[in-house]
Amino acid sequence: QSALTQPASVSGSPGQSITISCTGTSSDVGSHDFVSWYQQHPGKAPKLIIYEVNNRPSGVSNRFSGSKSDNTASLTISGLQAEDEADYYCSSYITSGVLTLFGTGTKVTVL
Amino acid sequence: QVQLQESGPGLVKPSQTLSLTCTVSSGSLSSGGYYWSWIRQHPGKGLEWIGYIYYRGSTYYNPSLNSRVNISKDTSKNQFSLKLSSVTAADTAVYYCARRGGFSREFDYWGQGTLVTVSS
Numbered sequence: 001q002s003a004l005t006q007p008a009s010v011s012g013s014p015g016q017s018i019t020i021s022c023t024g025t026s027s028d029v030g031s032h033d034f035v036s037w038y039q040q041h042p043g044k045a046p047k048l049i050i051y052e053v054n055n056r057p058s059g060v061s062n063r064f065s066g067s068k069s070d071n072t073a074s075l076t077i078s079g080l081q082a083e084d085e086a087d088y089y090c091s092s093y094i095t096s097g098v099l100t101l102f103g104t105g106t107k108v109t110v111l
Numbered sequence: 112q113v114q115l116q117e118s119g120p121g122l123v124k125p126s127q128t129l130s131l132t133c134t135v136s137s138g139s140l141s142s143g144g145y146y147w148s149w150i151r152q153h154p155g156k157g158l159e160w161i162g163y164i165y166y167r168g169s170t171y172y173n174p175s176l177n178s179r180v181n182i183s184k185d186t187s188k189n190q191f192s193l194k195l196s197s198v199t200a201a202d203t204a205v206y207y208c209a210r211r212g213g214f215s216r217e218f219d220y221w222g223q224g225t226l227v228t229v230s231s
Contacts, residue, residue: 003157036217038158045207045224046158051217089158093216098173100160100216 004029004090004103011109017078020106022090023071028101030071034093037066037075041086050075077108085110113138115208115222123202123229129195133208133222140186141166144213147191149182151204152224159204163211164191198229 005023012018022029022037029035033053038046048057050066053073063078073092077084090103119131133147140147148163162172164182172180176195184191195202205226209218 034216038218045221046218047221048217048219051215051219057219091158091217098160098175099163099171100211102158102160105157 001028001094001098001101004092004101006088006090006103006106008104009107009109011111012077012080013111014080014082016080017076018080018108020075020077020088020090020108022073022075022092022103024073024092024101025071028071028092028094029068029073031095032093033068035066035068035073036091037064037073038089038091039084039086040089046089080110082110084108113210113220115210115220117206117208117222117225119225119227121226121228123198123227124231125199125229126197129193129198129202129206129227129229131193131206131208131225131227132190133192135189135191135210138189138210138220140184140189140191146171146211146213147182147184148209148211148218149193150207150209150218152207153201153204161193161195161206166213200229203227203229 037050040046053068054066065076088106114136116134146163149161179196181194205224207224208222210220
């Protein structure tokens, strides 16, 4: 299985909203709600920010939200802040073979 | 708060076996129904799932690495380990250990990562 497809980069000005897409297939993203999103700052480990499509772990800002339609999941960051500048990865569970697929990653730049 | 910490050699020679250990603090390997995982990230690239070991001991590996990977655990030390055999330069990466939920499928706790370079 190939990695989930994300745009290489997305940018926005402080205060704006941006959306990152994550496109898979009916065998992964489209087959269940086990889609998660991770934020990774340079030199740091990934941090879980969204799980099961649209749930935030305790302590994660409500500026992060997730959604899904068919084979595409999306992460929206509202009220963009300088600290949101990072790489973002989606992930989907798969029932066989490669049990976890990650996205290609999106670099978010705050202008 | 669960904490994970990777340890092991930062340099491995080609054709040898890469061995890493993840020590888990504030959480037990043998309880909770979790999957204890290894994930790697090639320099400047995305994340790649390597495999995980269920708290009861069953293992699951990425088919692309299956023939070279072994994940085991030592419950008495609250550690789990990764062995990757016959390494090449293509195995140079930052290796992370992480916890995946049982019913939920996300990786909620991660180690800080350790860079392993394969070079003679």
